Amino acid sequence: MRIGLIGTGRIGAFHAETLIGLPAVKRVVLHDAVERQAHELALKLGAEHAPDLDGLLGSGLDGIVIAAATAAHADLVRAAAAAGVPVFCEKPIAGTLDGTRALLAELDGTHVPLQVGFQRRFDAGYTALRDAVAAGELGWLHTIRACTADPAPPPAGYLPASGGIFRDCAVHDFDIVRWVTGREVVEVSATGSNRGDSCFTAAGDVDTAVTVLTLDDGTLVTCTATRYNGAGYDVRMEVAGSTGTLATGLDPHAPLRFTAGGPQPGAVSHDGFLSRFRDAYVAELTAFTEVAAGTRPSPCTGDDALAALLIAEAADLSCRTGRPVRVEEAGR
Numbered sequence: 001m002r003i004g005l006i007g008t009g010r011i012g013a014f015h016a017e018t019l020i021g022l023p024a025v026k027r028v029v030l031h032d033a034v035e036r037q038a039h040e041l042a043l044k045l046g047a048e049h050a051p052d053l054d055g056l057l058g059s060g061l062d063g064i065v066i067a068a069a070t071a072a073h074a075d076l077v078r079a080a081a082a083a084g085v086p087v088f089c090e091k092p093i094a095g096t097l098d099g100t101r102a103l104l105a106e107l108d109g110t111h112v113p114l115q116v117g118f119q120r121r122f123d124a125g126y127t128a129l130r131d132a133v134a135a136g137e138l139g140w141l142h143t144i145r146a147c148t149a150d151p152a153p154p155p156a157g158y159l160p161a162s163g164g165i166f167r168d169c170a171v172h173d174f175d176i177v178r179w180v181t182g183r184e185v186v187e188v189s190a191t192g193s194n195r196g197d198s199c200f201t202a203a204g205d206v207d208t209a210v211t212v213l214t215l216d217d218g219t220l221v222t223c224t225a226t227r228y229n230g231a232g233y234d235v236r237m238e239v240a241g242s243t244g245t246l247a248t249g250l251d252p253h254a255p256l257r258f259t260a261g262g263p264q265p266g267a268v269s270h271d272g273f274l275s276r277f278r279d280a281y282v283a284e285l286t287a288f289t290e291v292a293a294g295t296r297p298s299p300c301t302g303d304d305a306l307a308a309l310l311i312a313e314a315a316d317l318s319c320r321t322g323r324p325v326r327v328e329e330a331g332r
Contacts, residue, residue, distance in 0.1 A: 125248025232269025
């Protein structure tokens with residue numbers, strides 16, 4: 001299998017190394033808007049290098065991974081689909097709600113498979129939660145608590161184009177809540193604050209947010225997100241039901257300390273998403289090789305990406321207006 005990859009920054013370089021290590025992948029072809037960067041990485045990894053997009057798409061690819069800058073995603077997905085090449089794209093697939101809908105409408109007529117990069121769906125802990133919920137092991141659900149906490153904020157220049165904390169960060173929680181429960185979010189209440197660098201306020205963003213989701217069966221979900229978790233990268237979920245509670249992310253790497261008498265962490269905390277979800281990224285791209293080969297359907301479709309984005313849109317609107325927002329309202 002011959003896989004192309006566009007974007008050789010931090011996540012792109014990580015994906016390139018992962019692809020080269022997959023048994024199904026025989027050749028990896030790299031491309032980046034900064035040609036030298038892609039060329040140097042190709043030399044380092046023993047991959048091929050395509051100096052331009054047309055050359056990449058015309059090189060006999062079986063699939064393509066898009067890890068370029070967010071603003072380029074939609075056009076790159078379009079180009080790959082026009083060439084008939086199965087696509088994996090990091091979220092978001094487009095920068096706006098309207099852009100996402102327009103792109104999905106265009107893809108409907110192509111029958112080119114699309115997989116969107118929400119890697120938590122491939123993490124063993126979240127998979128165990130989903131299996132337990134589906135099997136009824138926890139009874140009927142009443143409360144879910146999700147947490148995403150970055151150890152340090154992104155560069156100030158990243159914020160204006162990020163879409164804000166709900167679309168950029170908490171959207172992973174919004175997606176995984178749908179996936180674990182099999183339910184839809186119907187209403188959102190969100191609030192946020194800025195106690196860190198003024199760059200967040202200047203960008204119209206917040207550095208810390210809390211979102212309450214109401215699912216279509218009445219289950220209540222709290223999602224917390226912050227850019228300032230100095231203890232380390234912290235991503236967790238607890239699912240509580242009428243007969244039991246199950247959690248993921250509370251392992252020795254969790255950046256938590258306990259009061260006297262409690263167990264203490266025994267390992268170094270994760271420093272970011274690449275170490276926390278390393279195995280999930282491998283499983284995710286392995287799944288994409290199967291999608292590209294036509295042996296399985298996309299495990300995270302464009303419609304899934306749209307659903308998570310709609311929740312993020314509702315959260316942003318709720319945070320700005322100070323009132324609950326129905327997801328259907330955010331989608332108008």
